[in-house]
Amino acid sequence: MLALLSPKTLLIRTGAALLVLIVVMLACALVGTEHVSLRAALTAGNDPGAPNPDYEILLRVRVPRIVLAAIVGAALAASGVTFQALLRNPLADPYILGISSGAGLGVILAVISGITWTLWGRSPLAVFAFVGALGTVWLVWGIGRITGRVHVTGLLLAGVVVNAFFSALIMFLASIARGQQLYATIFWLMGNMTEEDFFVLWVAGGFVTAGIVALFFQAPRLNAISFGSADAQTMGIDVERTQIVAFALSAFMTAVAVSLSGLVGFVGLIVPHAVRLVFGPDHRQLLPLSSLGGAMFLVIADTVARMVVAPAQLPVGVVTAIVGGPFFLVLLVRYNRKVQGLS
Template identity: 35%
Template structure:
């Protein structure tokens, strides 16, 4: 058990951001540096500075430029964006649904995105003006379509759109879409491996194009959620309480749902269904620094990004040259760590966050 001074430091908000940012930066550099060819951190700094600010290369090995700028940096960046998106969306959904067990996939958005993606793989379609982007674009479209159907359906059940109704509707759609995916897998011959590989999630060989694809969704979604942090705080005390506090619950709820779904859909579209990040990162942050969404969201963003970069690093180096699916690693690393943290917290008698 840490000393009081260390504990107060750990719990203070400034240190929270410092720690989270440090974690993210270390993960970023580690992700770029480590691999079959080792790139020194100093060289990475020069290279990034060269590309961002146009400074001279200062004698860095030109072959590194290709590795860093064309391969590793976009990959790490994508992993970071996906991790950040999932963690922020997870935090928002948990707050909105007042359930620490909710995750970005609870409402069926990811299943929708997956159905879109698997369909592209299964039918081997390539829309003429999209070429290689067919899969992510179809996938995002499918995910956004899904959340609208879920909300409309929930509204048909009950006009006031209670979160319980939304959760139930989400579960119904998740199961149904899951079944559709299973059906397509069952009917698949050749592309089985490709589909399973996509479903397990990966950020390899995506390049800058995919970053351009996810970035606008990430920015819009995250910004929308962060400016609604107070509303999320209020709504996690229940919808009626939030209304009493002055929140226009109906409108804000829809906004949060859509923003979270955009984030989830975009993340799933570019990388497949990577589990665990969206559930555990917000939970973890809440355990350490409390449930205030004004801090929870940005901290989850940093921690989620760092976490997924590190797990991606592990997935491609642990039995190199074979790459493991990143979704497997997130759970294999994340679950035991999380279990230990939970156990220790319980022993200290503070209960779940």
């Protein structure tokens, strides 16, 4: 019998991963510098007259932050999977086409110009980051198209150039910024989780979930595109349409993530890799499992970030890089040994 992914296997694995994610999120909600009793939080409820500290910490501080980490982690990992497939490059991540520098430029502009207005309750930082991110993707896509036939190479080069140029602009603006402004920008660039209100979480979570589901339906075509656009086309795939849809979806999800949490690195690179090493490259499975894995990874990393130097807090981006790098190396070594042992 052919060793192929069956819908049943996919469903079981995705369900199991979802279960693990929920357990991880619950566990992380209960750990922290303050001891919280789940029973106390749930039984006493929230009476405005007599505030219940357990309830306050759990539902107003920890849960929103954990949910946010899960949303951002899932968005970045899913985008990472897609970018790696479209660019046929395992080193690609959601930021490779300049989304990070575009968002960063937006943020430093917002900080320096001293804008204080808000849009739908979002700080100008988030709005500028979102616009900067999407604007950059659009720019890079446009330049990549103009460069012609070898689409992937053109896109990568355009991404590199735009990234470098925007980074230079960020440096320039940072060098003329005042100390307090600079601090806000750098903190944002490192990526960190804050307590968002539930409305924002619902909207962002809805967008990201819809994006991942939509990407799932592109997964068979992403498999074929891994063999190059010429091969994919002769296998009957509308390559251009798939590229546009997948790029747009993952760029949008990345922009959402970046505008919520700043530049959290490493998630979009190592989570897809780790899942691929263990479960194989089939995107129908890689995409859902990476999304859930990314969510788990960032929830745990953020829990570490708020605990190690308590009562101060580390930016979660620092934790993902420090934890993610060695974790990935171990996985790589172990996997290679397994492969050599088999053959």
